[in-house]
Structure formats: structure tokens, C-alpha cells
Amino acid sequence: MDVAHFETIQLLCGYRQNKTQITVPKSIINITIQKPTLVAVIGKNGTGKTTLLKTLAGLLKPLNGSILINNKQFSELSIKEKSYWISFLPSYNNKIPYIRLNEYIVLGRKHYEWNHKNEQDSLNDLLRKVSLESKAHLFLTQLSDGEMQRAAIARTLARQTPIMMFDEPLAHLDPKQQICILELFKNYTHNLNKIIIFSTHLTDLILSYAHKIWLITENEVIDKIPEQIIIDHDLENNELKIAIKPWQQKSSHFRGCVRLVGDGLAYTYTKYALHRFGINTLCNKIPAFSVIIMQVSNQSHRWLVKKENSIIREFNNLEKLIGYLIDIL
Amino acid sequence: MKHRIAILSFFLIGLILIDFSMGSTYIPFSDVFHFLIFKLDTQNEYYTILSQLRLPRVLSAIAASICLSISGLLMQNYFRNPLAGPYVLGISSGASLGVATFILSGNFLNNPLTEWFIHIGISGAAILGSMTFLLVIFFISLRLQNSVSVLIAGILLGTAANAIISFLQNISSGLQLQSFVYWNMGSLQNASSQTSFIILIVTIICLVVLLKFSSWLDLWLTGDEQAKSAGVSQKYYSLLTFSITSLLIGLSTAFYGPVAFVGLISPHVARMIFQTQIHKRFLIYTTLIGIFVMLIADIILQLFAFTNLPLNTVISLLSLPVLVYLFIKKKELWM
Numbered sequence A: 001m002d003v004a005h006f007e008t009i010q011l012l013c014g015y016r017q018n019k020t021q022i023t024v025p026k027s028i029i030n031i032t033i034q035k036p037t038l039v040a041v042i043g044k045n046g047t048g049k050t051t052l053l054k055t056l057a058g059l060l061k062p063l064n065g066s067i068l069i070n071n072k073q074f075s076e077l078s079i080k081e082k083s084y085w086i087s088f089l090p091s092y093n094n095k096i097p098y099i100r101l102n103e104y105i106v107l108g109r110k111h112y113e114w115n116h117k118n119e120q121d122s123l124n125d126l127l128r129k130v131s132l133e134s135k136a137h138l139f140l141t142q143l144s145d146g147e148m149q150r151a152a153i154a155r156t157l158a159r160q161t162p163i164m165m166f167d168e169p170l171a172h173l174d175p176k177q178q179i180c181i182l183e184l185f186k187n188y189t190h191n192l193n194k195i196i197i198f199s200t201h202l203t204d205l206i207l208s209y210a211h212k213i214w215l216i217t218e219n220e221v222i223d224k225i226p227e228q229i230i231i232d233h234d235l236e237n238n239e240l241k242i243a244i245k246p247w248q249q250k251s252s253h254f255r256g257c258v259r260l261v262g263d264g265l266a267y268t269y270t271k272y273a274l275h276r277f278g279i280n281t282l283c284n285k286i287p288a289f290s291v292i293i294m295q296v297s298n299q300s301h302r303w304l305v306k307k308e309n310s311i312i313r314e315f316n317n318l319e320k321l322i323g324y325l326i327d328i329l
Numbered sequence B: 001m002k003h004r005i006a007i008l009s010f011f012l013i014g015l016i017l018i019d020f021s022m023g024s025t026y027i028p029f030s031d032v033f034h035f036l037i038f039k040l041d042t043q044n045e046y047y048t049i050l051s052q053l054r055l056p057r058v059l060s061a062i063a064a065s066i067c068l069s070i071s072g073l074l075m076q077n078y079f080r081n082p083l084a085g086p087y088v089l090g091i092s093s094g095a096s097l098g099v100a101t102f103i104l105s106g107n108f109l110n111n112p113l114t115e116w117f118i119h120i121g122i123s124g125a126a127i128l129g130s131m132t133f134l135l136v137i138f139f140i141s142l143r144l145q146n147s148v149s150v151l152i153a154g155i156l157l158g159t160a161a162n163a164i165i166s167f168l169q170n171i172s173s174g175l176q177l178q179s180f181v182y183w184n185m186g187s188l189q190n191a192s193s194q195t196s197f198i199i200l201i202v203t204i205i206c207l208v209v210l211l212k213f214s215s216w217l218d219l220w221l222t223g224d225e226q227a228k229s230a231g232v233s234q235k236y237y238s239l240l241t242f243s244i245t246s247l248l249i250g251l252s253t254a255f256y257g258p259v260a261f262v263g264l265i266s267p268h269v270a271r272m273i274f275q276t277q278i279h280k281r282f283l284i285y286t287t288l289i290g291i292f293v294m295l296i297a298d299i300i301l302q303l304f305a306f307t308n309l310p311l312n313t314v315i316s317l318l319s320l321p322v323l324v325y326l327f328i329k330k331k332e333l334w335m
Helices: A049-056 A079-085 A101-105 A119-129 A145-158 A175-192 A226-231 A264-276 A318-328 B002-021 B029-036 B047-079 B091-105 B115-144 B147-170 B174-184 B193-212 B214-220 B224-229 B234-256 B262-274 B279-303 B311-329
Strands: A006-012 A014-017 A020-023 A038-043 A064-069 A086-089 A163-167 A195-199 A212-216 A221-224 A256-261 A289-295 A301-307 A310-315
Touching (some): A038 A049, A038 A175, A049 A086, A049 A195, A086 A145, A175 A195, A256 A264, A264 A289, A289 A318, B002 B262, B029 B047, B091 B174, B115 B147, B193 B214, B193 B279, B214 B234, B262 B279
Parallel strands (some): A163 A195
Antiparallel strands (some): A006 A064, A014 A020
16 A cells, blocks of 8 residues: 555644633644654643644544545545554553563554564564664563654554654664664665655754654744745744853852863863852952862863962862862852 | 463463362362373372362352453443443342342242252342342443543442342341351352353353454444444344353352452553553453462462461552552553
């Protein structure tokens, strides 16, 4: 089965609650995907990323409008038929007790078609792709949250449905694994002709991986390629990219003053740290103590405390230096 | 894993033999062997005891334990909660209420009705009671969507049922009261071999059906959304588990009384020993452990045959330490 055409027409998602409708995302959604694509859904908390994914996956009934797969009404299919087309991974996956990782990946596989030639090979292959091959025989409860997340992703990929949806698949993952999973997704779209739609908050990272971005804002769903998003400053306009506050935080009053000698990164951040703890480095009169930063090797530094041309203490740790300075000043 | 099943089966056969030989009269193993495998001479002094008393009792123990352990497993699977079980969720109390209403409000015991009518009446009332309570809990669970609240609701329902039962006991006659109280204590000695055999066949059919749908049970553990996305319809899954649970609990409660805790602890012990929840195997393991627990309880009961100890007393005393041990020592048991 291949998807040639995935389309939403006048789709309105949301919940019904005591006869009132709560629409999230707020706007009508008209989206068309015609070829294998990696789509990233981004947006602020509560704008409806999860609701949109669940509706597209057929887990929630749309409030209005329709979803078409190969020009067929998706909502008219039975739950079992839907499961042949779309798989969905929720953002939270509990670690089922007394189930091993290799059992979990193929759990319930009798129920849907497991269309791999050799079960054991494809299982090992999947585990290797999410770098969990050494943990195949562990119980899920023995995995960390990040490992469990990868296991759940592998389980969804194992189903090989034409369309796969992931709600926050990159949560709990370390930076290296985030990139691994994105590469894997890209691989599945390129080599296996899958449509993959996932939501995330890692807006900077996914710009260079996703083919398409769906940005959900308060009043519309922006559907653009990543380059267009950057050119149009959409992330900044929708508060998805926030400028980081500068490091320097000057203490309002200083307890004392030292002369700081050094250069480079070590100098800059020693200065910031001293300022943060109320020790000034820009003095009006000649200070009694001076701190000299010495580079010992490429990665290690030493801080020497000098009083009247003689070294009185030596530190290899900034925190201890500051503790000492606070005592003597 | 295979040797554990071998050991367990070995123990089970041993326990069945012991259970046959235990009772107010001790019967040597050789006679039990002859009775079970070859034809024992009908003139043998033990033949009547074995065929009229011991066989129904052992069959009852096996049938009751399979009913209870399977329904315990289904409830724990459905609610994804280790505390769920027919007794805790108040389903057994529902069946008791049905039977209490039938025995205590009607005047059937004095009527010259056939024994079969009373049997059918009691089992019908029990199945109706357990089904009603299961449905109520099911609808509560749809609204609450939080397994702890569902358990609390189940306990409250059970308490309410017990309150109504004590009210009915208050207004009923001595004879009715006596027969209800005996039924309520749980007993493996009231049902005939034929009844237990029929129940056994029903449970085995249910087990086969469940094995056929074992992937649903597996997928259900992954969560509502994952299960639905994998093609398991909540409607059909609920229909499957709820109909089988109410049928089994209704049947076992009708003929063996509200037997406590076997449904709750069998899946736990099976999980701990066999370390799996793949239901194709887990269903079988739970059933075997259920039979094991019930046979041990019955053997202990027979050791104190002279005291007329109720079955529920023995099972509660036996399972409470096991449960407490499981919940303290095996914290990773569920979460």
C-alpha cells in the first residue's frame, strides 16, 4: 500500500464538552501531501498539535470537514482498516511491566500485517537503528525514559504503515539520539516512501531535517517549507524563537574588588562568575588581591590568588576560588 | 522457562493426588491412582467416597480456580491496574447480591421445586448480578478515566451490595438465612461432578476464545491510543472481556460462592514466576497458578476437615501474606 494523496478538506479539530465545541487548532485546516514527506508540526503549548495529530490519525472525530486518503473518506474506514494506513505514537508511553524490549517491538503483531521477510532480522535491524540492540532482552521497566522513547518509536516504525504520526518523538532524547531519530525518519521517507508527521518543540533542530513545517498559530496553520519559514521570520513572530538573555548579570553592590589577569574564554567567564557573586573586577583603587588565570593544558586552567607579588593560594576549580575570595574580602 | 512449567505441572499432578486422598477419610495413593487411571473396582471400600465426594471436589477446585484467575487477569488487563480483581472491584459482591435476592426474597426453598430449578435460578441470579455490577463499573470507568477512582467506585459498590445483603438477611427466615450464609462462605463441596464438568468446559471455551484474541490483550497494555491505532476497537475489546468476566464470575459465584482473592493473586504470582505478560503464554500460566493456589487452599481445608472451616477463611489467610509480600518486595511489579 502506498499513499499517493493525503488531504484534509475544511478540517476542524477539537473536543466536544457539554454541548460546547472547543476548537484546537482554532482555524480550518486544508493541507495536501502528495509524495513521501517528513512534516514537523510546531507551535506553542496548547495550540493543538496533539489534537491535530490525533484527528489525522483517526483517534478523534473531526468536528467538521474530512480527511481523504487516496481520495477515500478516512472516517468511513473501520478501526482495523484505519490501522493499515496510519500508525500513531502518543507522547507518553508507559513501561509495561514484565514485557521485554524485543517482545514490545513486535507486541500484538499478529493483529496487523507484519510484512517483513525475516522477523528476527528485521527486529535486530530496527533495534540497531535506534541503538538498543544491546538491550533487547531487558524488561521495559529497566530502560531509561529516553531508551523507552526510542523503543516506542521503533515499535511504531515496525508497523510499516504508509503514514506514521509521532507526538513529540524527540522528548527525553539526548542531542545525538535526536539527530539519529531525525535521520531515521528522513530515511523512511526517502527509501520506504513513507509520510511521517511529528510534533516537536525543537524548532532550530528540525528546520534542517523536515521537508515541510506546519506552524500552528493562534489564528492559522502555516504550511511552508523550512527555508520560507526562516525568510518570513515566522518563528520569531510566533514566539517560537526567544533571544537568550545575555550572560552578564552585575550584582547591584559589590563586596570587594580584585584584579583579574587572563585572556580568552576562561577570562570572560571567570569575570561573569565573580560579578555574579558580588566581586568586582573593575576597581577604582589598586586592589589588595589579584587573580591570575593560567592555562595548564588545552582544557584545564588554574587560578592563582596573589597578594603583594606572592602567590597565597592556587585553585583548579572556579567555585572553590570564589568561596575563598568571599571569605577573605 | 520451560523447566518452571515442568516443575509446576509436576506439583499440580502431585497436589491433585494429595487432594484426592485428603479429607475426613484418608485414601492411599494407590487407590487414587487406580481410580483415576484404571478402573477402580466398584466394590472397593473407597469407590463411593472417591466418586461421590472427592471427584466433585477436585473438579470444583479446578473449575472455580480457572474462572477466578482468568477473570482476575482480564480485570487487571482492562483497568491496567494491579489491584483490580473480581472481588476487589465488587463484581463478586454483585453476584452475591443477585443470589441473596434469589434465595432470601423468594420462597423457593420450601417449595417442592426440583433441585435443577434452584441451581439455574441461583446461577442466573449470580450471572445477572455480576453482569449488572460490571456494567455499572464499566460506565463509571468511561466517565472517570482514572483507574484509582474506578477501584474506589468498585469498593463502594461492593460495600453497598453487602449492605443490601445484610438488610435482606435481616428480613429473611432462618432456613433461607442458613442456606445463604453457607453459600456465602464459599465451598467446593456443593456442586456435583456434572456441574463442575460443564463449568470446566465453559471455562476452557472461554480460554480458547481469549487465546485467539490474545493479541488484543497484549496491545491493550500499550495504552488506549496505541491500542486503537493498532486496530483494537475498545468497543469489541470491552465486549469480549466484560462478557467473559461476568459469565465466569457468575458461574463460579453461583456454584462455589464468592471465593476471595484467587482472581487477584494468580496473575501476580504468574507474572513473578514466569516473568512475562505476553498473553498467549500468560493466560495459561495464570490458569495453572490459579489451580495451584486453589488446590493448596483445599488441601489445607481438608487438614482441618474436623473444624468445618469456610473456604474463604483459608484462602484469605493464605493469600494475604503472599499479596503483602508481593507489594512490598516486588515494587517494580506494576509501575
